[in-house]
Amino acid sequence: MKKLLIVCGAGHATSTIAVAKVTEWLKKEGYENDVKIYQSKIADELNRIDDYDAVISTTIVPDSIKNKVIQGLPLLNGMGIDNVYAELKERLGL
Amino acid sequence: MYFDQRLCIFHQKLETKEQLFRIMADKMLEAGCVKESYYDGITNREKEYPTGLYVNGTGFALPHTDSERVNKSQICFMSLEEPIEFEDMVDKNHKIPVELIFMLAMKQPHEQAGTLQNLVALFQNKEKTEQLKKCSTEDEFMEILNASGIE
Numbered sequence: 001m002k003k004l005l006i007v008c009g010a011g012h013a014t015s016t017i018a019v020a021k022v023t024e025w026l027k028k029e030g031y032e033n034d035v036k037i038y039q040s041k042i043a044d045e046l047n048r049i050d051d052y053d054a055v056i057s058t059t060i061v062p063d064s065i066k067n068k069v070i071q072g073l074p075l076l077n078g079m080g081i082d083n084v085y086a087e088l089k090e091r092l093g094l
Numbered sequence: 095m096y097f098d099q100r101l102c103i104f105h106q107k108l109e110t111k112e113q114l115f116r117i118m119a120d121k122m123l124e125a126g127c128v129k130e131s132y133y134d135g136i137t138n139r140e141k142e143y144p145t146g147l148y149v150n151g152t153g154f155a156l157p158h159t160d161s162e163r164v165n166k167s168q169i170c171f172m173s174l175e176e177p178i179e180f181e182d183m184v185d186k187n188h189k190i191p192v193e194l195i196f197m198l199a200m201k202q203p204h205e206q207a208g209t210l211q212n213l214v215a216l217f218q219n220k221e222k223t224e225q226l227k228k229c230s231t232e233d234e235f236m237e238i239l240n241a242s243g244i245e
Binding site for chain 1: 139142143144145147148149150156158159160161183184185186198200202206207208210211214217218
C-alpha cells in the first residue's frame with residue numbers, strides 16, 4: 001500500500017477538495033486499493049515528509065521540501081489537472 | 095447547509111483586505127456562526143497561507159481558519175465592485191486581483207467534500223462565474239448555487 005499525503009494550510013478546506021478529486025481519479029483508474037490517502041496541514045508534516053511515497057500540496061511549501069511535493073493547484077482550478085495525475089502515477093509507481 | 099443563513103454581500107467598494115475580512119467576519123459573528131476570535135484567525139492565516147485562487151480569468155479567495163473558532167459551519171459570500179489583491183495560495187509573490195470571496199467557516203475538519211467540490215466546479219464555469227459577479231439579491235445568489243448542487 002502506497003502512502004499519499006495531501007496537505008493545505010489549515011488541513012481541512014482546500015485539501016478536502018484535493019482528496020475528493022484524487023480519490024475519484026484513483027477509483028476511475030482502478031488504484032483505490034493500492035493507495036492510502038492521508039490529509040493534514042503542512043506545518044504538522046514538515047518533519048515527516050519522507051514517510052510518504054508522494055505528497056500533494058494546495059498551499060505554499062518551504063523550498064527545502066519543494067522537490068518532494070506535487071503542486072496541487074490544478075485540482076482546484078482545473079488547469080493542467082492531467083499533469084498532476086501523471087506525476088502522481090510516476091511517484092507512486094502505479 | 096453551508097448557505098442556510100444566506101450570508102451574502104454584493105458589489106462592495108473596499109480599499110483593503112482587512113476591511114473586507116472585518117465586514118465578512120462580522121456578518122458571520124452576527125449570525126452566530128463564529129467566535130470573536132474568528133477575525134484574527136482569518137487575518138493571521140491569510141498572511142501565512144494566502145487563499146487567492148485564479149480560475150479562468152477570475153480571481154477568487156477562500157479565507158478560512160481553524161475549526162475551534164467556529165460554532166456552526168457556514169460560508170459567507172462577497173462580490174467586489176473593484177478587485178482587491180490577494181496573494182496566490184501557492185505563491186506569495188504572485189498577486190491575484192480578487193473579485194469574488196467565499197469565506198469559509200468549517201466546524202468539522204474534512205467535512206462536506208461534495209459541497210466544496212461543487213463550489214470549485216462552479217469557479218471553473220465561466221457562465222456561472224459571470225452570473226455571480228452580476229447578481230445582487232439573496233434569491234438570485236441562492237439560485238446560482240442551488241443550480242450547481244450547493245446548499
